[in-house]
Amino acid sequence: MTALIPKLTEDIGPSANLSRSTNNPGSSIAKRSGQILILGNDARTVLPVARSLGRQGLKVQLNWFDNNPLLKCSRFISICHTDVLDAQHPAETLARLLACVEQNSIETILPTSDAACIFLHQSRSKIPLHIHLGMSDSAACETVFNKNLTAELARALSIAIPxxxxxxxxxxxxxxxxxxxxxxxxxxxxxxxxxxxxxxxxxxxxxxxxxxxxxxxxxxxxxxxxYFEGEAQGIVFLASSGNLMVAMQHRRLHETSGHGSTYRESIPLNQELLSATKKILKELNYTGVGMCEFRVNPENGKWVLLEINGRFWGSLPLAINAGLDFPYYYWQLLVGETPDVPECYQHGVRCRNLRQDLRWMWRQGIGKHSDPYGTNGWKMNSVSRFELFSHALRLLTLQDHLDYYSRDDLRPFLQEIKAVLSAPCRRLKKKFSNW
The missing domain is CATH 3.30.1490 (Dna Ligase; domain 1)
Structure with a gap:
């Protein structure tokens, strides 16, 4: 079997703990005052996780966030640490992380990026056992973070893949x-x-x-x-010891190949895709959050599994706005509480990444999608002029949710608006400077 990629470039040192297992989370109930450390720099995942937990009265800190201005100004993040994830020097990186954990009384670590998950996977035996680590066990991580092993698993379970x-x-x-x-x-x-x-x-x-x-x-x-022609859809989930606890399905309305989506909609669960997801979770004995990514051909109903994301996903704000508070449910599971999961979620809820979706619609409007392979393979799905107008009208009439907008945490959204307005200003300044 192919080893997990990438491999840390130096040995971290003697193991301190050899028996960590995240398939038995929450051996003791954590106090509500316990500090939570989020690791990652993608505001699409970090911000909704921090807001979700902060609204429950939990204290949230952040590290490995590359000085992202949207994250620095959130009222739900109490401390932003300045360490960086340096996989070239894992021993030093781990030492700084453990010092941060000890000095700030951290009880739960939640990685939100592939890089953070991979580093913690390689280092999990060195992390104190009393820390609740928000990721699945070693065997599951080896599979979900390696596309070749994911494909081998799908073949073994008779799940269609390209x-x-x-x-x-x-x-x-x-x-x-x-x-x-x-x-x-x-x-x-x-x-x-x-x-x-x-x-x-x-x-x-x-x-x-x-x-x-x-x-x-x-x-x-x-x-x-x-390449499998069809619509990109995902089933996002929380599982415990291979058993599905809650799931939601969405489809991408505006997508870019390899770069995720900018506009999505919650839809009812497809029972075939749900069955495939359950098979995977059961086989991996999976505990944690994640997403199974599919492509579905709407004309003939055929579908394939593309990959598994073994972490919080980029469209997490959509799930929360549809009524499923995945970060809080996961924290409850980790600390030994029983997640209060609703029986259903809202269908037809739409959510967009404002800055990226404006760029997407602009490129569609000027016809840049006609040469989909011109910019490093950055291909967009195509929509009709009527659909494009309809989607833009929904934005102008405030019918959709926005990834970074929240009434109780406005500063990240204002920071995004500043970034949206600054881009054309820079272009105009450059244009006039050449006159």
Whole structure:
């Protein structure tokens, strides 16, 4: 079996704890005054987690956040630490993290990025056992953070996946010409390089284009995957010891290949996709939050599993606005409480990332989507002019939720508005300076 990628570049040192298991969370009930440390720099996940827990009266601190201005100004984050995740020097990074945990009386650690999850997975035996660690056990992590192992699991469970192969260099593509005749995606086996930066999938119109534009900055092995035509949908979940506790399904209305979505909608659970998700969770004996990502062809109903995200997902604000408070349920599970999970969620709720979705609609409006492979494989799904107008009208008439807007925590949203307005101002300034 393929090892988890990336591997830490140096040994962390002797193990302090060898028996940590997150499949038995909450051996003792944590006090409501216990401090929670969130690790990550993506405001799409960090901000809703911090707000969810802060509204319950819990104290939230943040680390490894790369000085993100949207996160620094949230009223629900009491302390922003300035450490960085340096996978090249794991021993020093871990020492700083453990010092932060001890000095600030941290009781729960919640990683929200692939990089943070991978680092903690590699370091979990060194983390004190009294700390509630918000991730599944080692075997599950090895699978969900490695796309090749995820594919092997899906095959073993008879879950449909696209045609795919592992490749190491562009020369190997010559041998696969008979297997891949149309669009293909080239993906790193792990979505993180071990530090804070993400590694994205790239979409190509055919194998020749992939071979010609091979991404040299991505180290092999890589996953070559047939592109499955259809709509991107996800089932997000919380599970305990392989048993599904709560799930929600959404579809992407505006998406970019390899870069997530900017506009999504909650929809009813598809029983076939839900069954596949349950099989995976049961086989992995999974405990924690995550998302199974599918593509569904609406014309014939066929679908495939693309990958599993073993952490909080980028569209988390949608789930919360639809009535499912996943961060709080997960914290309750970790500390031994019984999560108060509702029986259903709202369908038809829509939520968008304002800044990124404005960019998406602008590119659609000026026709940039007609050359979908022109910018590092950054391909958008296509919508009709009527749909584009309808989606823009919903934004103007305040019918949809926004990722960063919250009445009880306005400063991150105001920071986003500032960023939205500053971009055209910079372009105008540059234009006039050239006159």
């Amino acid at each position: 045609a795919q192969e592992i490749v190491n260099n562009p020369q190997e593509l010559d041998l696969l010409a008979n297997q891949f005749s149309g669009q293909v995606a080239l993906k790193p086996l792990c979505s993180s390089d071990g530090n804070s930066s993400k590694q994205f999938a790239t979409l190509y119109p055919d194998l020749k284009s992939c071979q010609k534009n091979w991404p040299e900055k991505l180290a092999g092995p890589l996953q070559l995957q047939e």
